[in-house]
Amino acid sequence: MSDQRSVLTGEHFVNGDWACAEGGLAAGCKFFAGYPITPATEIAERMSKRLPEVGGVFIQMEDEIASMNAILGASWGGSKSMTSTSGPGFSLMMENFGLGIMTETPCVLVNVQRGGPSTGLPTLVGQADMMQARWGSHGDYEVIALAPQSPQECFDLTIEAFNLSESYRIPVLVMSDEVVGHMTEKVVVPKPEDIHLVPRRKPSVPPEEFKAFQPREDLVPEMCTAGEGYYVHVTGLTHNERGYPVVTAEAQDRLVRRLVDKIRLNADRIIRVQEENLADADVIVVSYGISARTAKSAVAMARAKGYRVGFLRLITIWPFPEKRIRELARKVSAFVVPEINFGQIAREVERCAGGRARTIAVTHAGGAIHHPGKVLSVIEEAIRVKSGSGLVEETLVLR
Amino acid sequence: MARTEVRVSGFGGQGIILSGYIIGKAAAIFDKKNATMTQAYGPESRGGACSAQVVISEEEINDPEVSAPSVVVAMSQEAFTTFTKDLDPGCTILIDEDLVQPGASRDKLFAIPAMRLAEEMGKKVVANIIMLGFFAGKTDVVSREAMEQAIQSSVPARFAELNLQAFRRGYDLAVAAA
CATH class of the missing domain: 3.40.50.970 (Thiamin diphosphate (ThDP)-binding fold, Pyr/PP domains)
Structure with missing residues (x-):
């Protein structure tokens, strides 16, 4: 605490x-x-x-x-x-x-x-x-x-x-x-x-038995602190469970596969999204950060007009909520993705949609935020044109 | 109350951003509504054009941008020219009459010599707070009590009384002229 x-x-x-x-x-x-x-x-x-x-x-x-x-x-x-x-x-x-x-x-x-x-x-x-x-x-x-x-x-x-x-x-x-x-x-x-805090997971064994890169069940190793009597070697080189360099394909596979898996296999525990009105949605607006706020204004306008539009906000961006987007792609005709770039997360959404739904990138070069009215017009277009798949780009001009 | 938008504008050094901050804080902390303040200013901290935008609502505020303000405060000619174009007819405009020439007459435009009054009080820097008092008296965006609490908690303690006097000066003028 x-x-x-x-x-x-x-x-x-x-x-x-x-x-x-x-x-x-x-x-x-x-x-x-x-x-x-x-x-x-x-x-x-x-x-x-x-x-x-x-x-x-x-x-x-x-x-x-x-x-x-x-x-x-x-x-x-x-x-x-x-x-x-x-x-x-x-x-x-x-x-x-x-x-x-x-x-x-x-x-x-x-x-x-x-x-x-x-x-x-x-x-x-x-x-x-x-x-x-x-x-x-x-x-x-x-x-x-x-x-x-x-x-x-x-x-x-x-x-x-x-x-x-x-x-x-x-x-x-x-x-x-x-x-x-x-x-x-x-x-x-x-x-x-x-305030909930996660403390450092300190060594559960005495120094002579401790290995700073030996994973526990969840693939994450315990960590010692300098000055507490634990010997540790820390390097950017590919290393074994004691931390010493081992520059071989086998050591690389063991280490880097674990670094990847400790996040991938725990993704469901890590990922957080905010979902609204997804049950009846024909089109889902996917956004994050400041763009999610203006997008939410646009979703409210669209629903006020009677369109069945859902809202999915990414709180966790990485790891990407692949599973959820895949599930939703089976139920909707399009994802609309406003973000202040030229379609970085939109391409992730498209990848997960896998051709089952269209992904419309609402792009913006930066310097200002999306205008909710413009996002609304892209939503309306997505509702009107039901056919097609893959990635489409709707470029926004400055508000 | 639905969404209300306020813009405070002038040049850097006049306390424009602080004014927007105090309005937002009064609404969010002391009137218990939602408030979002954003700001725009040039690379120079003094002398350049600057403005503070405040959105106040009892509902969740999604879009932080001000597009149809109900109140515009202009403390410089440049700010007045820039920010009083294309306003809704119902928009209240508050100006410092010595710093802004409004040109054509307008409904709901109110003026006080905030800078001159501040000089009379011996502290030019409180012109923005006099204007905030005028704002509180002329509009019902935030309550007087909330504004006073916001001022008190936003300025250094030794200047709290001076700032509250400045606020009341502006407030009294607004109420007397009404």
Whole structure:
């Protein structure tokens, strides 16, 4: 349980970035390393003020490469740790994000997405890092990524991200965006005793028997902390259960298959979606983050007009809710997928629909959010044209 | 109450974003409604055009964008020109009469010399709070009590009394002129 100082119990009128920082603190985060970047700076700023108050450490690093490495080191040192960034910094963090995957290091990385590629739109919204979150580091692996749609969810999902990172020994991504990060709304912070926290699963055997990469039944190994008498070797190279490099196809298969399976086989436990009006739906709008809010306005307008439209919001983006989309594809004629990119999650939906239903990507280059009226017109088109399958793109202009 | 949209606009340094924040906080925390504030400003923190948008509703707020405001506060000529185009006829417009020349006469346009009144109080920085008092008196978007609580909890404690006086100055002018 977190202490009182770390949890600002009560009602606050604050932005999403503030809420990510306070969510981290409420989860017991005691170490933050980062480099300021719009629109994520407010997270680092808040942490720089708050961490010293709760006995934690804030370090402004020389860049994002070092920031990611520092939080991995802090995690092995026994701290819950966190960083935050946006587009260009996310690119720099990717190499060591992969190191975190390979070394199975729990920590949390918040990406407050802005328009890209490159420096793009520093002050304006984007959702175009969704595939970078999935595949941005080299090699093959599975990730966990969550997408908050409000400041309240920035708080709640940052806590959830810490819990998932401890449960599965993996760096977890919170994929926020500029509008959610800078939007100010009421955030309710519960009492410390009402916040569910997953503690680190420490070694259950004495040091001489301990293997830092020996999986338990759920494929996740226990984790020791530096300085407690447990010897451990931590490397990005393919390694055996003691952590020592073994550069063979057999060791690779054993390790990387487990890194993939520990997420795939636990996917049902990890995935969270919000579903509304799916029972009678002809068309389902699938969205996430800020786009899910404007999409929900459009769904309400469509239902007011008598159309049978359902709403599916992805709270967990990765692992992707494949099973659910496959089931729904048998019952509906189309999925409408608004997102602030050129169809990243829409392609996942299309893959899972497997030709049984059409997928209409409601695309947007970034810099603004979708207009609900435009999403409504795509829904109406989807209702009208029942035939066809595969991926169709409806490009949005600025609102 | 269905959805109500408010835009507060001016230039950086006038406390525009804080004004939007206080309206939103009054509605969300003290009037117990839902409120969403978003903001737009240029790369410069002082002098550039800026605006705060607040959506208030008793229902869930999905779309955070302001498209049909019921109230526009304009504290600069540029803001007035930009944000009073294509308004619904019922929209209330509040301006600082020394900073904005409205041109053609309009229904539901109300003016006070907020900046000048603030100077008379010896603190130019409270012009935005005087305007918030005027806003609270001229509209029924948020309650007076909620606004006072929001101000008190948003400014440094040693300036709370000054800000509350500024608020009441604007409020009294609004009520007297009604």
